[in-house]
Amino acid sequence: MSDHLASTGPHDTTDIAVVGAGIIGVACALRLARQGLRVVVIDQQDPGRGASYGNAGHVATEQVFPVADLSILKRLPGMLMDPMGPLRLDWQYMPRALPWFTRLLLNLRPAPFQRTVAGLRALNESSLGAWHRLLAEIGRPELLREDGSLLVFERPDSRLAIDALQARMRAQAVPVDYWTASAVRDVAPQLSERIQGGLFYPRTGHFVDPYRAVCALVEAAKASGVQFLKHRVLGGHLHERGVSLITEQGYLTARQVLIACGAHSATLTAALTGKKVPLDTERGYHLMLPHEHDRLPFAVTSLERKFIMTPMADGLRLAGTVEFAGLKRPANMARAWQLHRLSKGLFSDDLNAADATPWMGFRPSLPDSLPIIDRVCDGRVLLAFGHQHLGLTQAAITAELIARMALPATISNSHGLPAIEPYRLGRF
Template sequence: MGSPGSRQDRQPGDTRITVIGAGVIGLACALELRRQGFSVQVLDRQAPGMGASYGNAGHMATEQVFPIADASILTQLPAMLRDPMGPLRLDWRYLPRALPWFTRLLLNLRSAPYANSVAGIRALNEVSLDAWRKLLDSIDGRHLMKEDGSLLVYEQDQSKPRIDHLAAAMSAQGVALESWSGDAIRELAPSLSTKLRGGLFFPATAHVVDPAAISRALVDAARHAGVTFATAEVRAARVHGQGVTLQTDSGALDCERVLLACGAHSAPLAADLSGRRVPLDTERGYHLMLPEERHRLPVAVTSLERRFIMTPMSDGLRLAGTVEFAGLKRPPNMARAWQLHRLSQGLFEHDLDATDAKPWMGFRPSLPDSLPIIDSARDGRVLLAFGHHHLGLTQAAVTAQLVARLATGRTGPATGSGPVSLPPPSPLPPLSPYRLERF
């Protein structure tokens, strides 16, 4: 490519942005950037929409405004190391690598940083569904998201104080919820066990009928708008006066600007592109897809005691939710996926049918303060959007709006200057909680 000139002299239509990562966040960002008038190409080493974007729980988890851990994690550490099938697992072989990350996580449990994390998560979640509505409407994909709410259920009487405490904490953060009896839960979901004591209903949540279909719809819309896709593994990067040079498995690629959005694989490239080392680790998440249980539940249901979620999808019922810290290199322990079926036993009047069930494992990108990095660096030549942990799907559409704000240099909501102009977005949260400089 020729010299791109100064950033101040370029209009969006004169600039190519190369997106590294074709997960749901990279895809949403690529489409929004194209609609802002940028020329956009997307690189990924695998097909678009794979990885965590393919295997996520499908729950638009706007109610989850708290960080991934609280002070109780200290008491859980022995079990995390000892129990290979526990809902939260730390592989002892990975412990030396994980200690710095866990140290940062524990420091974030102090009152001030914890409150900052809650505020940052809540700010994104509050506008996430509206951002998804507008995005899906623009690609004729609204049918892919069901806004029927979700449930958190409990089985034991001794869990009642715990769920009441959680309800009070969520309500204090503005989360819409209703306390339901066991009978009310079974009126909505008759297949659930009569042993359920009650739970919380979250009316302002949603689920997707097929995470892969969401990605396909975004790819189709992006291609139609002029975004190009290429299969390439980006192994290193260098920022210089003329832009950015990416070293890929097929050679060097000169770019004007780059958006890094490759999830759990972002840390090495973030260091190359920004000069900062980010404390990014991965939660290895598992799911088990039950194709014979397409109609068992009408909404996503989470078990308080068993700590996993069940989401109805077009291809079956997806059981998900276990977390394992073992890094990016160790092979998956698919027994953890099958454990999800055992966890479901007793939650229904009749056990779930696991015929032709399909296990899966993927990597969720996690930062110790549970907030993503959404920022720009190197005079705008580098854009960053990664680290959304288990809220990547939930926050993808609003992240795309924030990245567009960064790319265009606008201080207010973008109005759109590309081939498609979307309705004005809801007011976006300030970017300060998601800045790279916090690390």
Template sequence: MSRSQSERTAEIDVAVVGAGVIGMACALDLARQGKRVQVFDPEGPGQGASFGNAGHLATEQVFPIADLSILKRLPAMLLDPMGPLRLDWTYLPRAMPWFIRLLLNLRPAPFQRTVAGLRALNDASLAAWQRLLQSIGHAGLLKEDGSLLAFERPESREALLALQARMGGQGVPVEYWEAGAVQAAAPQLSERILGGLFFPATGHFIDPHRVVCALLDAAEALGVAFHRQRVIDGQLLPDGVALRLGSGSVRARQVLIACGAHSAAMTERLTGTRTPLDTERGYHLMLPREHGRLPFAVTSFERKFIMTPMEGGLRLAGTVEFAGLEKPANMARAWQLHRLSQGLFRHDLDAEAASPWMGFRPSLPDSLPVIDRACGGRVLLAFGHQHLGLTQAAITAEHIGRLARGQAVDGLDAYRLDRFCWT
């Protein structure tokens, strides 16, 4: 490393590994503290899961990502390549330890810890996003108009009412809508829709990638630098961290690991803790010719996918595939979303010029993220938010900002890294 490079890298207070919505929200919070921040990612800002998520501010999702019924669904997961929940049989040996941990976390005590942990983050998420977007002059990127979980089959009504009772018991604002209320609010939906649950304290982002770009612009205005570089390795130093890049190396007083599904290796390298992080491969299909079909995000209870109105059209998303980080995308799963939409509207959706996408959701078997400070404060951690990365990004950034200052943050025990030290 040249003398000029050494002088430049010595001025880094926090190196942020990952330029998704969580990494960029954290980088902005840290820069507002006066810290000198640099962000590293091999892709452009917001090009991973932050680019292709459903755009739903899912504050209502306070239960784990799976339940015990996953055991009954396992044969279909292995045999149906187009099912809403797919497990690639070649990935099964690697996935089984994760699934076993997931099942163990569905026992009463850990299940309640998960629900309490998700509620704590989700209850604070909407207000945190309001503060963040207003502070950068982009409040219009979030539409606070609720969301709907719709059903078509008469036999689903009882299950929806039971879900309403469970969510209401957790303090989630929820209303039961009959078919007439659904038609009044979303008249282009088919008369097959018999009703649904409406969640008034949710919303959607009109363009998730624009959100990341807006955060980047605000951060760069405070001196944050983005580098399109892969962080290959890391080493703890007495006064900070050294990171080896694809080209060169840097030193910083602190590092924040916020690279989603790719966070496990660097976390283990720096902290010695092996996290059971796996990836749920999510797909979307973007329909650029569809505007005005829906006033808010609508999820199909039976068909297991979500439709979100966005600035660039209508986004269909929601399938889950366990196949790891290396296997090529199966874009037929993205196109399957258009077939799933047929019959949900009075007139079928226009798929001309549609674009498919696949990305990686970082998921831990207890459905909770890691939000923590380790190694005497030299290492900060913000990853594993599963389907809720966009929802929880702003509140996660506020927590990381306090942890970076060395402050104690009440209520973060559920998200500590050391909960995995037994593995």
């Protein structure tokens, strides 16, 4: 048994136990350790092997609107009937999903909608700067390329939607430029002649390998004294010294705990805080094409086909479908392969899918599209989960916020960090 798990007396050596070794948990652990705190990260998987492993790699600072709009009502029959559609709701999961979807629709009313947009903007506008700071500190700035991203359209009648989106983005101070078809082909000549134009977002970027980024943070965290335990957390309770976590191997006691285990965060949050959060999961798929290099200079999304293609060190990653089917149902990898079929016609020559590998992961989503980032239970419990498909984008700024919250003397909105009020647990 680990010394950390065996040690539950008054001389415990752990200041903060971080539950979750994804990109958010690891980034937070590194920041906390660099504040001089003794940190242990605990997860039933190796670091970065959950949703952080297979995300699209896109630093999506432009995505300041909720995950859905009122058109979801019209799309509901298609979500149920089309197993390969870009947004899928599993029939068997529908009874559990409907309360969450109801809350999502309620949050699309004008006042809560504006609160969501303001909350997403505050995090996203700070995200790239936070990532540059973090990667510079560990000496790995090359992992992130701030080279923009492009949303393309193919049908002439989509121009109205593109113009409307550009206007909405500019109203939220999101940098965006309209590119003509010739401008698109100047930078991405392998794209099809069908492309009519698109919107270019200059203040976005992509990681050359999201998993490699997690590994780099883990290495830096270990060098800063963070310890990693591969155990499953079964529950926990608060006491006067802090928090005791129950694992399959024993107990781990710490002064504070940070819950950052993504889609799996609700149970432990309820056990420690008594608060039941409406956390669900968007099951996201990707298809990795190892023989596709130099097709695209940066991430490109299709307006009509509703998926993204990101160039990475190990090939081209196709991602972007969403499925609501919970945490227990097996992955439907046909949805991943559907991404290759969606790509047909977007390039002058079809993409090479030889040796392609499919993947599915769980994106943690709350019905107001905002994460929970908070300090509760007299500071004994910190929370950082529910970032939906923006976990990679918002990980570094979330780590800075958590680092400020960890010690009472540092709780302030200093150094231009976003205020935490929109992300409080108490909103539910």
